[in-house]
Amino acid sequence: MKKTSRVIALAVLLLIFVLIDTAGYMIIEKAAAADALYMTIISITTVGFNEMFPLSPAGRIFTIFVILSGLGLVFSIASAVVEQGVESRVRSILGRRRMKALSNMKNHIVIAGYGRMGEIVARELTEHNLECLIIEQDPQRFAQAEERGYPVLRADATQEDVLEQCGIRRARTFISLLSSDADNVFTVLTVKEMKLDITLIARALDAQNEKKLRRIGAQHVIAPNLLSSKRIVNSVLRPNVVDLMDIVSHPRMLDLTLEEIVIHEESNLNGLSVRNSQLRERYEAMVVAIRRQGKMRFNPGPDETFIAGDIVILLGPTDRIRRAALRQKQ
Known part of the structure; x- marks a missing residue:
């Protein structure tokens, strides 16, 4: 798009240049408009035809300016056109490679919308070694x-065929961060109608639409304005709690993280109590909560027993917690 705009801008500049040079010949040499235009064109293109009228010393100096400036503009336009053609060809090749790569992706995260929030989400997930599309x-x-x-x-995320191209049936999570709540609602509905076993996350720009998104199937709905307001209030009322959550949310601030693990039938934790699991002894992990x-x-409590299907939330040193989570996935 930028390359096309550059070509158009240079072409307009060349047209203005021709008009100015034509006017220059008309003023300096008192030439007719048609003769002045013709003289300008043959000077810029350097075709070597005879002069249309005798040139005065001032006219010759002006012609030198026309030739040098005109050639510079013509070469700039030619260069921009060639560059755009090459770039278009390269994009076509990369596009085919991209489609091939998309067809091979699985267990990835699809993010609809690459605005400010989409950029941050993609970067953070990539830093956690998760593949994003x-x-x-x-x-x-x-x-x-x-x-x-x-x-x-580059496509409309509200279209089912686009979602199919993204390997939505092989993805683990779909995140809708489109620029309007209406688009987010429509996209979540489209994914839900495909009857996929996938985690759906959506953004609600208007907090009033949070319930609508949940009602149509989004498991997690983020309302940035509401969350920001609550954070500000908590920073006033409970500043130390906010600091703790920052530490947990950003492991780089302190070697501490929250992680969730799923208890499967074959899990070594299945049937064990919190006390007998030795999570604290082996991984320095604190069991914060169990979702059942x-x-x-x-x-x-220490006598609470883990059963298959439980989601256990742990708090502890980043490396050890992730090692514990990895062991449960194996």
Whole structure:
């Protein structure tokens, strides 16, 4: 898009240059408009035809200016056109490679919308070694995502065929961060109608739409304005709690993180109590909560028993916690 605009701008500049030079010949040499225009064209193109009228010393100096400036503009336009053609060809090749890469992706995260929030989400997930695929319609944002090395599709995320191209049936999570709540609602509905076993996360720009998004199938809905307001209030009322949550949310601030593990039938934790699991002894992990059948149990006692299907939330040193989580996935 920028390359096309540059070519158009240079072409307009060349047209203005021709008009100014034509007027210059008319003023300096008192030439007719047609003769002055013809003289300008043969000077710029350097075709070597005879002069249309005798040139005065001032006219010859002016002609030198016309030739040098005109050639510079013509070469700039030619260069921009060639560059655009080469770039278009390269994009076509990369596009085919991208589609091939998309067809091989699985267990990835699809992010619809690469605005400010989409950029941060993609970066953070990538830092956690998760593979992200971006859907973005805006050409400028599409180019930004492409420059940062993400697999990206320039398309409308509300269309089912686009979601199919993104390997939505092989993805683990779909995140809708489109620029309007209406688009987010429509996209979540589209994914839900495909009857996929996938985690759905959506943004609600208007907090009033949070319930609507949950009602149509989004498991997690983020309302940035509401969350920001609550954080400000908590920073006033409970500043130390906010500091603790920052530490837990950003492991780089302190070697401490929250992690969730799923208890499977074959899990070595299945049937063990919190005390007998030795999570604290082996991994320095604190069991913060257990989610069972949709209900959260905070600070479970030492005699609480883990059963298959439980989601256990642990707090502890980053490396050890992740090692514990990895062991449960094996």
